[in-house]
Amino acid sequence: MEKRRLYMDYSATTPVKKEVLDEMMPYLTDYFGNASSFHTFGREAKNALDKARGQVANLINAKPNEIYFTAGGTESDNWAIEGVAYANKAKGNHIITSKIEHHAVLHTCEYLEKYHGFEVTYLDVDSEGKVDLKQLEESIKDTTILITIMFANNEIGTIQPIKEIGEIAKAHKVLFHTDAVQAAGNINIDVKELNIDLMSMSSHKIYGPKGIGALYIKAGTKLHTFVHGGAQERRRRAGTENIPSIVGYGKACEIAKANMDNHIASLTKLRGKLIDGILKNIPYTTVNGSLENRLPGNVNFGFEFIEGEGILLMLDMLGIAASSGSACTSGSLDPSHVLMAIGLPHERAHGSLRLTVGDFTTEDDIDYIIENLPPVIERLRSMSPLYDQIKNKNK
Known part of the structure; x- marks a missing residue:
């Protein structure tokens, strides 16, 4: 297949x-x-x-x-x-x-x-x-x-x-x-x-x-x-x-x-569905940036206890192309200067994922992300001693 x-x-x-x-x-x-x-x-x-x-x-x-x-x-x-x-x-x-x-x-x-x-x-x-x-x-x-x-x-x-x-x-x-x-x-x-x-x-x-x-x-x-x-x-x-x-x-x-009006409406709807689905299914997750004054197709998630590079590799194995920030700086191991500037600590700035939708994105695509991203995050977090401590504390 x-x-x-x-x-x-x-x-x-x-x-x-x-x-x-x-x-x-x-x-x-x-x-x-x-x-x-x-x-x-x-x-x-x-x-x-x-x-x-x-x-x-x-x-x-x-x-x-x-x-x-x-x-x-x-x-x-x-x-x-x-x-x-x-x-x-x-x-x-x-x-x-x-x-x-x-x-x-x-x-x-x-x-x-x-x-x-x-x-x-x-x-x-x-x-x-x-x-x-x-x-x-x-x-x-x-x-x-x-x-x-x-x-x-x-x-x-x-x-x-x-x-x-x-x-x-x-x-x-x-x-x-x-x-x-x-x-x-x-x-x-x-x-x-x-x-x-x-x-x-x-x-x-x-x-x-x-x-x-x-x-x-x-x-x-x-x-x-x-x-x-x-x-x-x-x-x-x-x-x-x-x-x-x-x-x-x-x-x-x-x-x-x-097509501007339709473009904005369509991308905003897909973006909202993606944000709602991920926040509902993945704990210790935030959306970086403004929720109100935001580009219609942009979502940037922050996941605690993991690093963005691992997320990208595992998503790519599932056929999902995403980013941890700007493609122009993807070769750098330093945390995003943007995420640091908005006040995120070093370790949280490393755990970011940018998902951006466009004119060829479908609702089925969003469903696929919502279905496949949570187990990816859970698997990566399972390797984190700090996440284990948090889970045990909350039991």
Whole structure:
């Protein structure tokens, strides 16, 4: 009998939808021109590029000329932060971020600190992973040039009070960047209403191809060029455009926009069923992150007395693909910086499991998890002397 294959790691990446692939294929074969060329082949590519730019812009209520294609969320984060830093050095050298950002943000900030003399304030978060707006406002100085706070956390799913952060930034005339890699295409976003100046996005989180993303740059924002060379992306990001992937990303954004309400409702229902089933059947279990302000498809469980790596291995043997946190740091044995930042002790931060549902997840899949995860946890806990003591004490 063939082993069941169940994907529960949609925050790491998503499969490419058939409609997206179908849209891409002609640009890998028949319409292969360079969008910078003046002949018919080039114009065909340029028209596809312009269409996709409009589709991405429409997803977040931006103007097409405010969308710049990149190689993905990491590049977009790097460009936004370094681009603002270098372009605004005359005004100041202070950046504000949080302790739970993706490493694409944290490592960029650390680089600017170490090699370019910038000062960075790393804001604390509460037990749900939310920044303190009062601490944020009190951290702003005359030299503050950028606030960079993620829209929603990739590990625990908590959504930040983005509108309030945008209002604070605007009131103090400080640029506001948000890493929306997990959020854009999964929840409704209006960059104008939220006072966002720069926003990072990625295709492969919303059923588009890997290796393509975008940076929203509000018109008039002062930003240094990140990649030098040709005149592509209005002379701000050089390099021949990856038209097939850009077309795919545009189509993924169009689908996400059209299906947003159903997408949110469906994932929220599945997420609720999963949380209820696991909390009911596995004692000494908590949900990490906010229960109310949370990405619709994200669940992050904390299991006492065990480590996450063991859970992942045993689930994989059952055909279940899950994660203990960010796929970008899965090679590290250190506990999640996000879970440590929300106040979990070292040993509890090690016992985390991220299960993320998506458009291809079914209720039967959730039932399979609820049926198979409890015995996995019980088996791992049976190897823990501390768990034995707790059980004996409660008898």
